Amino acid sequence: MPENPYLNVALMALFTAVFIVACSYGLGGVARWIVRKRGGTPKFQQNTFAGYFFAAPWIIGFFIFVLVPLGFSFYWSLTDYSIASKEPPNWKGFENYRTILFEDDGFRASILNTLYLTVIGLPLQMAAALFLAVLLNQKMKGEKIFRMAFYLPVILGFNTAVLLCWRLMLNAGTGIINQIIRALSGAFLPFQYLNRGFIYIQEIIAAFFLGLNTGKYNLLLNVLEAGFPADNRVPLWVQSPLWTKMSVILLMVWGCGAMMLIFLAGLNNIPKELHEAAEVDGATGWQKFWKISFPLLTPYVFYNLVVGLIASLQIFEPIFVLYRDNQPIVSSTISMVYYLWQKTFSHFEIGYGSALSWVILIIILIVTLIQFRLQDRWVTYDVY
Amino acid sequence: MKRYFPFIKSVVLYVLLTGATVLMSFPLFWMISSSLKTIEETNSPGIVWIPKQPTLDAYIQIFNNSDFLRSYFNSVFYVTLAMAGTLISIAAVAYAFSRIEWPGRNFVFFLMLSTMMIPAQALIVPQYVFFNKIDWIGTFNPIVIPGYFAGGAAMIFLLRQAMAQIPKELDESAFVDGATHLQVWWEIVLPLVKAPLATIATFLFVGLWNNLLTPLMYLQTIDLYTLPVYVSTLYNINQTVQPWPTIMTAAVLTTAPLIVVFFIAQRYILESVIVSGLKG
Numbered sequence: 001m002p003e004n005p006y007l008n009v010a011l012m013a014l015f016t017a018v019f020i021v022a023c024s025y026g027l028g029g030v031a032r033w034i035v036r037k038r039g040g041t042p043k044f045q046q047n048t049f050a051g052y053f054f055a056a057p058w059i060i061g062f063f064i065f066v067l068v069p070l071g072f073s074f075y076w077s078l079t080d081y082s083i084a085s086k087e088p089p090n091w092k093g094f095e096n097y098r099t100i101l102f103e104d105d106g107f108r109a110s111i112l113n114t115l116y117l118t119v120i121g122l123p124l125q126m127a128a129a130l131f132l133a134v135l136l137n138q139k140m141k142g143e144k145i146f147r148m149a150f151y152l153p154v155i156l157g158f159n160t161a162v163l164l165c166w167r168l169m170l171n172a173g174t175g176i177i178n179q180i181i182r183a184l185s186g187a188f189l190p191f192q193y194l195n196r197g198f199i200y201i202q203e204i205i206a207a208f209f210l211g212l213n214t215g216k217y218n219l220l221l222n223v224l225e226a227g228f229p230a231d232n233r234v235p236l237w238v239q240s241p242l243w244t245k246m247s248v249i250l251l252m253v254w255g256c257g258a259m260m261l262i263f264l265a266g267l268n269n270i271p272k273e274l275h276e277a278a279e280v281d282g283a284t285g286w287q288k289f290w291k292i293s294f295p296l297l298t299p300y301v302f303y304n305l306v307v308g309l310i311a312s313l314q315i316f317e318p319i320f321v322l323y324r325d326n327q328p329i330v331s332s333t334i335s336m337v338y339y340l341w342q343k344t345f346s347h348f349e350i351g352y353g354s355a356l357s358w359v360i361l362i363i364i365l366i367v368t369l370i371q372f373r374l375q376d377r378w379v380t381y382d383v384y
Numbered sequence: 385m386k387r388y389f390p391f392i393k394s395v396v397l398y399v400l401l402t403g404a405t406v407l408m409s410f411p412l413f414w415m416i417s418s419s420l421k422t423i424e425e426t427n428s429p430g431i432v433w434i435p436k437q438p439t440l441d442a443y444i445q446i447f448n449n450s451d452f453l454r455s456y457f458n459s460v461f462y463v464t465l466a467m468a469g470t471l472i473s474i475a476a477v478a479y480a481f482s483r484i485e486w487p488g489r490n491f492v493f494f495l496m497l498s499t500m501m502i503p504a505q506a507l508i509v510p511q512y513v514f515f516n517k518i519d520w521i522g523t524f525n526p527i528v529i530p531g532y533f534a535g536g537a538a539m540i541f542l543l544r545q546a547m548a549q550i551p552k553e554l555d556e557s558a559f560v561d562g563a564t565h566l567q568v569w570w571e572i573v574l575p576l577v578k579a580p581l582a583t584i585a586t587f588l589f590v591g592l593w594n595n596l597l598t599p600l601m602y603l604q605t606i607d608l609y610t611l612p613v614y615v616s617t618l619y620n621i622n623q624t625v626q627p628w629p630t631i632m633t634a635a636v637l638t639t640a641p642l643i644v645v646f647f648i649a650q651r652y653i654l655e656s657v658i659v660s661g662l663k664g
Contacts, residue, residue, distance in 0.1 A: 047486050051480050070502075165414060310503070360503065
């Protein structure tokens with residue numbers, strides 16, 4: 001093998017391509033042979049060969065990169081396998097799973113953080129998405145330009161470079177966001193009270209959630225004891241464990257463009273006649289939205305809820321860029337996938353990491369299946 | 385009064401739309417503005433909207449930073465190589481699922497759809513062990529090669545839907561003329577699905593360009609770092625004063641290709657997302 005890393009990977013890519021084509025021929029040939037044995041027509045034989053030939057890349061990849069890894073990781077999850085140790089793995093049965101579910105503080109923290117993002121973050125994100133979708137749906141001139149501007153954050157969202165820019169903007173002392181909040185608080189008294197009220201409520205909720213995690217409610221008592229925030233208080237976005245999740249929510253709201261497009265599709269699907277009929281009956285715009293559009297949008301709300309929930313289990317980049325160097329506060333915002341990464345690759349405990357992967361996999365499967373089951377029940381489809 | 389209502393309504397709408405646009409693009413503006421500032425300005429307690437004397441020092445500095453340039457090249461290199469293989473294999477598999485009748489097709493298709501429920505992160509641990517066993521840690525292989533096996537069930541699905549809409553008579557007449565499946569795939573079907581291909585290529589590009597987790601796991605040495613990994617190291621956690629203008633310059637140069645690609649392809653993407661409900 002040559003030492004040049006670029007040549008190395010290029011040759012490996014070439015080798016992989018040849019390997020895939022060879023396997024495709026092989027798979028297609030075997031399939032054709034079986035069909036011929038069973039007496040298929042020449043046309044059918046030919047189609048069988050072509051079908052397996054073209055589908056082979058996925059079929060081979062499924063075995064190498066999905067099925068076999070899943071099998072191995074399930075086996076490892078029942079052992080204490082570790083890359084670092086030389087000794088053969090010991091069988092532990094379901095010990096790893098029991099530890100994760102009942103004794104692992106980090107895992108419980110990640111569940112509670114996901115819950116916080118789901119209960120507080122997702123409604124905010126969806127409200128922003130719905131608001132923008134309704135604005136765009138007015139079909140004004142230049143709609144496409146606005147739509148582009150609202151979707152751009154989805155493309156940029158999780159790039160490290162953009163997240164670093166957020167880190168600059170969220171700095172509690174010199175960051176632009178707090179500078180603007182300070183300036184507005186000084187200028188308008190109502191804004192100042194709004195800001196202080198927001199800080200108060202946010203800190204109480206966040207402290208309560210942190211209390212749920214540790215079982216100690218000192219922080220909540222401290223916040224309550226401190227009372228209504230002083231008039232020069234600003235949010236402590238990336239400095240305080242009370243604010244880390246709110247910063248992530250801010251990023252979620254900024255990246256609401258994907259949800260917005262889903263809502264936009266939903267709004268486009270609402271039959272025009274319904275609105276026209278309501279207008280004849282004298283309904284106001286407000287009534288039309290809540291009585292007609294919103295009920296018909298529930299499938300899309302539900303879809304966004306499930307997708308958003310799954311996405312919040314998988315948040316990685318924002319936590320890595322915003323909080324990696326501030327270990328004491330990482331646990332206040334950790335997501336399941338970040339926890340998996342941290343746990344597995346700090347000690348290379350493959351057994352425990354495999355068990356964690358399976359727990360994440362099963363949680364996501366359950367959420368998805370619940371979506372399939374429930375969506376017929378409390379979601380309005382009938383008017384279509 | 386009622387006469388003016390439509391006018392007032394559209395003014396209000398435009399104010400809201402413009403306000404939202406300003407908020408949504410503010411981070412971009414701040415990134416560019418900060419890249420032209422001095423360190424003192426980025427860390428000053430007052431608001432500096434636009435630097436009084438814009439300076440290109442940070443740009444000059446970053447263009448002399450060989451680590452940054454190399455990571456830029458690494459990103460371009462790995463994204464190109466991974467995209468080529470992924471696109472071709474996805475196009476082949478989508479063809480098998482839409483234009484050919486073969487025994488077992490429905491079963492394999494169902495299997496493929498169900499893998500969409502498996503989060504990629506659930507597989508990183510066993511894959512890491514696997515790549516460790518075959519000595520691929522510290523090379524580009526783990527972030528390039530898996531894509532060659534038609535990585536991305538959602539994209540195969542999107543392309544399959546597009547291919548299924550092409551009339552069957554088209555390839556049948558080609559077969560009568562003696563064409564093979566390879567020819568029909570490459571010369572007839574692929575040219576007809578250029579728009580969905582462009583969408584998929586864009587999503588692939590964005591996903592690969594932004595990817596942090598797997599390069600972070602596999603690329604171990606600074607020589608191999610891709611942009612997201614390298615840029616994250618520019619924020620030096622051991623320093624109290626961060627070189628913000630330099631970091632923001634790197635950020636501008638990192639995001640520029642994303643924005644360019646998005647502007648070129650947005651017509652296809654936004655339409656297809658609205659049509660298919662696929663989340664990008």
